[in-house]
Every structure is written in structure tokens, then in C-alpha cells.
Amino acid sequence: MAVSRKVASFRLPPLPTVGELIKLYNLRAEKQLSQNFLLDLRLTDKIVRQAGSLKDAHVCEVGPGPGGLTRSILNSGVTDLLVVEKDSRFIPGLNLLSEAAPGKMRIVHGDILTYRLDRGFPKNISKSWEEDPPNLHIIGNLPFNVSTPLIIKWLEHVANRTGPFTFGRTRLTLTFQKEVAERLTACTGSKQRSRLSIMAQYLCTVQNRFTIPGRAFVPKPEVDVGVVHFTPLVQPQIQQPFKLVEKVVRNAFQFRRKYCHKGIEKLFPEACRMELTREMMQRADVDPILRPTELTIPHVRALADAYAHLCRHEPSLLTYEFREELRLKHLNRNKTKAVDTFMDPSGSTTQSAPQPC
Incomplete structure (x- = not known):
């Protein structure tokens, strides 16, 4: 007769609730750090499920705070959880969790924007880029003020296969302000289509999994929150x-309401602006009167290839920045005014100095 066996699963021993830890350590969400606590363990469990199966996985949690999401990750069957927390107020509560899950949780008191994640996990978990993703996940309920610069930094790591992507096509499950989540996943032609849409989607499969109402957080933010899942593509759509x-x-997106050629023009110095813009648009075979939100990734690929071609013939174009040119013009204009204007003894401006013959 067959004997059924239940597979033992790890569960944290009884611990103070997240709310009790917040009271115990007198923790407050800092507004200037865009902190909002998620205390509902049903919602933290739901976020963790969006990452897929975490059985025997290695996980990095970004900004664990009081540890609500941390508990859900530990209960999901992970082998190794590395948490990176910048705010020292949360370290004692995280130490309690670490003691309750011996050998499973490591704590780094540091800034995720500078921490070297490529050194945080053993090399033997790596997979080649062409294989399935490694059993390594990044999960985080991100503060609003760090979410956009952090995802741009990680997208650059995806492109260069550096940082957490030295291990292969590491997957990310992250929270963003709802509007940012919509931009990351916006399709061509939608009003939310933006720079973030293109940068994320040419490198990754990006999915907006579900929305958490703002009232679920403490303190309640003025906006809802979207949970977004990223899986790097085997081949980026732009080479x-x-x-x-x-x-x-x-x-291209700096003038959203104008034709796309208006933004493309600013890639070039004034002396050759019209000529090179025309050449770039023709080489890319992109209609110059498309709106930026109407640009598909193939359009952007063609524009990037055309711009790269022009830069190979004139390398100085790569370092040219229109805004820097404007700044220098503004400085020179102010210097000219300072030379051409003199002050009366009371300190008020009187008249322009006479021009030399």
C-alpha cells in the first residue's frame, strides 16, 4: 500500500507581527525617503507569487524596511535571501527575522544604488545568457524616489550583462508608483508611452501584474502602486x-506633443542641425511627423542605427549635449550683460556702458 508523504515546508516560527515590530522599535515611514509600509501579509504573499516558484531560489530583496515582504519571501521556500537596507532603523527587526530563519537570510546595511550585487551570490548559480534564467530573483517594494533611477541602472546592467545579470537573465519583481508602472508597460500610441517604455521593452519582457490600492500602505500614499515583472530578453531588440x-x-521624447523630428534635431549642433536631422531620418526611413508616442521599437532601432552611423563619421557627435550648449549660451549671455552694465553708487542698474567705436 502506497504511503503518502507530506513534504515539509519551511515556515517562520511565531514572531511579533510587522505592526508590533513597528511599535517595538518606534519606526515611522520617512516622507522625505518616500517610505510606505505594506503590512498586509496576503498582499506581500501575492507580490512574491508574481516572481514564480522560489523553491530553493536565491533572492535579493531591495529595501525590506520592517520586513513584511521579507517574511513572505522566507516562507516561499528560498535557499538564500540577501536583503539590502539603507535605513539603520530597520536593522534590529531584520536581525530578528534572520535569527528565526538560521542560515537562510543575510543582511547588508547599504545603498542598493551602489551595492555590488554581482558579489552577493555564488558564481555556481550562473546560467549562460541563452539558457533559461538562473534561480536568482530580485524583489522589492521600492520607495518612489529611488524606483526610476534604480530601474534605469538595472536596465543598463541588462544591456551590458553586468551587476546582477552576470549570473544570466535574472528576473525582477518590483513595485512602482502606478503611473510609472503604466509607462514601463505602455504600448505604442498610448498616452503613457514614454522613454521608460522603450528602454524597458527593448531589453526585457515587461508585465504589469496587478495594482495595489494606496490605502493598503502605511502611511497611505496619494497614488496606487503597480507590481511589475521583468525578464531580460535573450537578444535585445536594439543592437x-x-x-x-x-x-x-x-x-526623441523631450517634446512629447511635437513631431519626433523636433527632438531628434537636438542631437546635433546648431551649425549642422537641419542637414544631419534630415540625413538621420532618411537613413532610418522614419516619418519625421510621427509623434514620439507613435514610435515603435523598430522605429527606434532604425533611428539608433542611423545615429550610430553618423557618429562613426563624426565621433564628436556622441559627446554633444543640447542642454549643455544652452547652459553655456546662458552663461555667456550673463557675462556679456555684466560687462555691458555698470552700477551707480546706490547699487541700482542705470545704463549700458558705451560701446567701443
């Missing part, structure tokens, strides 16, 4: 350096 692609996309 140009990340910085070059980012520059083309940033310029």
Missing part, C-alpha cells in the same frame, strides 16, 4: 550601446 540608445530616446 547598439545602452548610452547611445538612451540618448536617442531621451531626445
Whole structure:
């Protein structure tokens, strides 16, 4: 007779609730750090499920705070959880969790924007880029003020296969302000289509999994929150350096309501602006009167390839920045005014100095 056996699963021993830890350590969400606590363990469990199966997985949690999401990750069957927390107020509560899950949780008191994740996990978990993703996940309920710069930094790491992507096509499950989540996943032609849409989607499969109402957080933010899942593509849809692609996309979207050629023009110095813009648009075979939100990734790929071609013939174009040119013009204009204007003894401006013959 067959004997059924239940597979033992790890569960944290009884611990103070997240709310009790907040009271115990007198923790407050800092507004200037865009902190909002998620205390509902049903919702933290739901976020963790979006990452897929975490059985025997290695996980990095970004900004665990009081540890609500941390508990859900530990209960999901992970082998190893590395948490990176910048705010020292949360370290004692995280130490309690670590003691309750011996050998499973490591704590780094540091800034995720500078921490070297490529050194945080053993090399033997790596997979080649062409294989399935490694059993390594990044999960985080991100503060609003760090979410956009952090995802741009990680997208650059995806493009260069550095940082957490030295291990292969590491998957990310992250929270964003709802509007940012919509931009990351916006399709061509939608009003939310933006620079973030292109930069994320040319490198990753990006899915907006579900929305958490703001009232679920403490304190309640003014906006809802979206949970977004990223899986790096085997082949990026644009085969140009990340910085070059980012520059083309940033310029194309700087005048959202105008035709796309208006932003593309600002890639070039004034002396050759019209000529090179015309050449770039023709080489890319992109209609110059498309709106930026109407640009597909193939359009952007063609524009990036055309811009790269022009830069190979004139390398100084790569370092040209329209905003820097404006700044220098403004400085020179102010210097000229200072030379051409003199002050009366009371300190008020009187008249322009006479011009030399």
C-alpha cells in the first residue's frame, strides 16, 4: 500500500507581527525617503507569487524596511535571501527575522544604488545568457524616489550583462508608483508611452501584474502602486550601446506633443542641425511627423542605427549635449550683460556702458 508523504515546508516560527515590530522599535515611514509600509501579509504573499516558484531560489530583496515582504519571501521556500537596507532603523527587526530563519537570510546595511550585487551570490548559480534564467530573483517594494533611477541602472546592467545579470537573465519583481508602472508597460500610441517604455521593452519582457490600492500602505500614499515583472530578453531588440540608445530616446521624447523630428534635431549642433536631422531620418526611413508616442521599437532601432552611423563619421557627435550648449549660451549671455552694465553708487542698474567705436 502506497504511503503518502507530506513534504515539509519551511515556515517562520511565531514572531511579533510587522505592526508590533513597528511599535517595538518606534519606526515611522520617512516622507522625505518616500517610505510606505505594506503590512498586509496576503498582499506581500501575492507580490512574491508574481516572481514564480522560489523553491530553493536565491533572492535579493531591495529595501525590506520592517520586513513584511521579507517574511513572505522566507516562507516561499528560498535557499538564500540577501536583503539590502539603507535605513539603520530597520536593522534590529531584520536581525530578528534572520535569527528565526538560521542560515537562510543575510543582511547588508547599504545603498542598493551602489551595492555590488554581482558579489552577493555564488558564481555556481550562473546560467549562460541563452539558457533559461538562473534561480536568482530580485524583489522589492521600492520607495518612489529611488524606483526610476534604480530601474534605469538595472536596465543598463541588462544591456551590458553586468551587476546582477552576470549570473544570466535574472528576473525582477518590483513595485512602482502606478503611473510609472503604466509607462514601463505602455504600448505604442498610448498616452503613457514614454522613454521608460522603450528602454524597458527593448531589453526585457515587461508585465504589469496587478495594482495595489494606496490605502493598503502605511502611511497611505496619494497614488496606487503597480507590481511589475521583468525578464531580460535573450537578444535585445536594439543592437547598439545602452548610452547611445538612451540618448536617442531621451531626445526623441523631450517634446512629447511635437513631431519626433523636433527632438531628434537636438542631437546635433546648431551649425549642422537641419542637414544631419534630415540625413538621420532618411537613413532610418522614419516619418519625421510621427509623434514620439507613435514610435515603435523598430522605429527606434532604425533611428539608433542611423545615429550610430553618423557618429562613426563624426565621433564628436556622441559627446554633444543640447542642454549643455544652452547652459553655456546662458552663461555667456550673463557675462556679456555684466560687462555691458555698470552700477551707480546706490547699487541700482542705470545704463549700458558705451560701446567701443
